[in-house]
Amino acid sequence: MKRQKNGKNASASLNTGACRVLQAQGTVSAGFPSPAEDYTEGPLDLNAYLIRHPAATFFVRVQGDSMIKAGIHSGDLLIVDRSLEASHNNIILAVLNGEFTVKRLIKSKGRLFLAPENPEYSSLEITEESHFEAWGVVTAVIHEVL
Secondary structure (H helix, E strand, C coil): CCECCCCCECCECCCCCCCEEEEECCCCCCCCCCCCCCCEEEEEEHHHHHCCCHHHEEEEECCCCCCHHHCCCCCCEEEEECCCCCCCCCEEEEEECCEEEEEEEEEECCEEEEECCCCCCCCEEECCCCCEEEEEEEEEEECCCC
16 A cells, blocks of 8 residues: 555555355364364355454555565455554554555554564664554455465
8 A cells, every 4th residue: 555645545445245155164174184064154244254343444455575474475455444553562554654564563661663574674663753653453364375
């Protein structure tokens, strides 16, 4: 997401129409295989499941690899909720000196940092000279596996 020259932000719009898919009842083993269930639980509304505050929530696509250890990869979609207050250890969408970035918010000994989840990158300290705004809290990651 980038700031446009007119000061507005580029973002994807949120379609609040229900997206319903069938949800299998029970759980799926990620370890040892178990017999499959022969019935479904009913429709699952992905909007209701993933979006707690529709009026304050938007999607943004990730570009870059600074958050790969948190399971956030280039091309993933993040669901960001602007109504949530950013807290220590949250992954947030932040504006730092006019640029959007996704990082983990760290509060340590009265100091603020935006920490990457990739050892190839360094943490960014938020100082009094920084132009910083916590734009929203990342609540979910949509990651395609195919």
